[in-house]
Amino acid sequence: MSFAAIVLAGGRAVRMDGADKASVEHQGRTLLEHAVEALVDADEVVVVGDAVPTTRPVTFCRESPRHGGPVAALLTGYDALRSRPTTVxxxxxxxxxxxxxxxRRLHEAAAGRDGxxxxxxxxxxxxxxxxxxxxLDDVRPDHEGQHGMxxxxxxxxxxxxxxxxxxDEGRDVDTWADLRDL
Structure with a gap:
């Protein structure tokens, strides 16, 4: 079984004054570096967002038009994968x-299911x-249907x-206060 991953990093970050979340630092590393580390088991990682230096090779791309939301970003990243994985x-x-x-827990829980x-x-x-x-291929909307979905x-x-x-693994950083509270 092959595993590839998509990091969604191209949002507007409105509640963080438009900051590029991927380059925001937490505990001395960028949020993108934390994400890439979480995906160490992936054979390939695609980041949908602006390029930010990483210690591990990743592929960067952007959805078109920009800021199409998480569905458009996921499918853009999926299309940018070099090889077709078993799980995404x-x-x-x-x-x-x-x-x-x-x-690893998510993969275990997905056994016999769609994810x-x-x-x-x-x-x-x-x-x-x-x-x-x-x-994912089965439920994929057409290109126009992806944006804002x-x-x-x-x-x-x-x-x-x-x-x-x-x-705290389910906590996300939507505001500067969220980052501080982590």
């Missing part, structure tokens, strides 16, 4: 507490999960496992 990981760049162990995502106690899925590539709508109809976050 997706991770928002602003989740620095996600680790390789998180993705698995971190989900909070209320059942809201986070942008941290794995999907079977074949099933709600991520939960893309996942509707898929048999997904919800995985409870351990500790």
């Amino acid at each position: 990981g997706v991770l928002a760049v602003d989740m620095p507490r996600v680790t390789p162990w998180t993705f 698995a995502f971190l989900a909070d106690a209320d059942g809201r899925r986070q942008l941290a999960g794995v999907l079977l590539a074949d099933r 709600a991520f939960r709508r893309l996942l509707d109809g898929l048999d997904l496992a919800d995985v409870a976050p351990e500790g």
